[in-house]
Amino acid sequence: MNYQKQKGTVDILPEEGKKWQYVEQVLRTIAGVYNFKEIRTPMFEATEVFNRAAGETSDMVSKEMYTFNDKGERSITLRPEGTAGVVRAYVENKQFALPETPNKYYYMGPMFRYERPQKGRQRQFNQFGVEALGVESPTLDVEVIAMAVTIFESLGIKDVSVVINTLGDQMSRASHKEALINHFKPHIDELCSDCKTRLEKNPLRILDCKVDRNNPLMASAPKTIDYLTDEAKSYFEEVCELLDSLEIKYVVDSNLVRGLDYYSHTVFEVISSDERLGAQSTLCGGGRYNGLVKEFGGPETPGIGFAFGMERLMMVADIEEEVEGLDAYIMTAGKDGANLGLQIATMLRVNGLSVEMNHQETRSFKSQFKSVDRNNTHFVIIVGQDEVDKEAVQIKCVHDKEQQEVKLENILEFIENHLGGHDHE
RNA sequence: GCGGUCGUGGUGAAGUGGUUAACACAUCAGAUUGUGGCUCUGACACUCGAGGGUUCGAUUCCCUUCGAUCGCCCCA
Numbered sequence: 001m002n003y004q005k006q007k008g009t010v011d012i013l014p015e016e017g018k019k020w021q022y023v024e025q026v027l028r029t030i031a032g033v034y035n036f037k038e039i040r041t042p043m044f045e046a047t048e049v050f051n052r053a054a055g056e057t058s059d060m061v062s063k064e065m066y067t068f069n070d071k072g073e074r075s076i077t078l079r080p081e082g083t084a085g086v087v088r089a090y091v092e093n094k095q096f097a098l099p100e101t102p103n104k105y106y107y108m109g110p111m112f113r114y115e116r117p118q119k120g121r122q123r124q125f126n127q128f129g130v131e132a133l134g135v136e137s138p139t140l141d142v143e144v145i146a147m148a149v150t151i152f153e154s155l156g157i158k159d160v161s162v163v164i165n166t167l168g169d170q171m172s173r174a175s176h177k178e179a180l181i182n183h184f185k186p187h188i189d190e191l192c193s194d195c196k197t198r199l200e201k202n203p204l205r206i207l208d209c210k211v212d213r214n215n216p217l218m219a220s221a222p223k224t225i226d227y228l229t230d231e232a233k234s235y236f237e238e239v240c241e242l243l244d245s246l247e248i249k250y251v252v253d254s255n256l257v258r259g260l261d262y263y264s265h266t267v268f269e270v271i272s273s274d275e276r277l278g279a280q281s282t283l284c285g286g287g288r289y290n291g292l293v294k295e296f297g298g299p300e301t302p303g304i305g306f307a308f309g310m311e312r313l314m315m316v317a318d319i320e321e322e323v324e325g326l327d328a329y330i331m332t333a334g335k336d337g338a339n340l341g342l343q344i345a346t347m348l349r350v351n352g353l354s355v356e357m358n359h360q361e362t363r364s365f366k367s368q369f370k371s372v373d374r375n376n377t378h379f380v381i382i383v384g385q386d387e388v389d390k391e392a393v394q395i396k397c398v399h400d401k402e403q404q405e406v407k408l409e410n411i412l413e414f415i416e417n418h419l420g421g422h423d424h425e
Numbered sequence: 426g427c428g429g430u431c432g433u434g435g436u437g438a439a440g441u442g443g444u445u446a447a448c449a450c451a452u453c454a455g456a457u458u459g460u461g462g463c464u465c466u467g468a469c470a471c472u473c474g475a476g477g478g479u480u481c482g483a484u485u486c487c488c489u490u491c492g493a494u495c496g497c498c499c500c501a
Binding site: 004007059060063064081111113115116117118119120121125126127128129208258259260269278279280282283284285307308309310311312313331333364365366367368369370371372373380382384385386394396398403 | 426427452453454457459460461462491492493494495496497498499500501
């Protein structure tokens, strides 16, 4: 039988787990600074939640979702991204009625996409994301972009750049869409089969096609930027000016089309040229989604957010490694020694000291000392038959190698008095 | 979904169509019978990923399969 972990999943072992805790803590701190509060939504939702939000024609929905029927014959999908669930929860819990806007949420946790794994891409991966709902303003857009940049800077990530574009408002998008249809329809037979469906459902995505990317029709296709309404155009210009005022470097890329259908107005990505990312250069993607809350049955409510893959982040982040160590290791000999050792260990632990003890009766002191070293221990407490008989243990400081006899009732006091004395180096 | 590369002990990693499968690290034991980090000695691969084929003989060659990994695509 095959008990190996599933393709595209990873086990995070304690050493790696420490790094995760560090990164998570940095993220929570920055979220707090920007006044985003944590929201935790379910890891699975009704399939329709994602179909509706991201668009049925998107690659993510059409071929990457973990979808199955549960025992009640409901179609369930493991979340492939975070925004849909947050917006669903926002509407369901009537958060739009809260007096304070924007409503600012952050989340982190696992997402699931059925893809072929490679460097920087897993089937179960973790995202950190934020969503700010209830306000449409260039200053909020830029606040969100600035937060993303702050996160990458705080983690010491270099070689990042911000790419932005605008998709315009409803009207801009509608006239652009019409232009695209007029442009492609006469030549539809020259395009791939996917593009034929896209023409019907979402012509914008034709520009995204990998099969037909070199077709001259692509280069001559109508551009988003030429179909912006005056309002959309000035909104975007304001965003750019605000980015300038914060000295955030960015480039405008009019071909930036995000993979999910819910975006409008400002869209952006943070990309990195760091080679440790392999073929994946996109660290972070986000944008505005003004129609989404209404899609889910809420009132007309604007929103903006971003998300990034934490695994990718960790591949390029500078992570401070904290040296961990034990306050005491209890070396034991014999059954009586082990029994007394357990008493002492428990007593010290209750008092907040980190303690490990030897549980194997046959283990030599020599090999127990190896455990002492591996655990970066401060004090060794030796508990054998002699100590049991004398009701006093031997305590040895690993750093200066001095050893002395300490009565059972004085162990805690002795350790606490001497702990501050040395560095754990 | 499509391609490339790889799969030998706990780990890293040599190697050959023939049977004792190097080496290093780690681990355990002993020298040192209750005091480590050095040294020395010893122990440690009964599916060389799995299945099939070629062969007198396969870990080595061929096919299949599974897994890992990288890339295309797409995204985070």
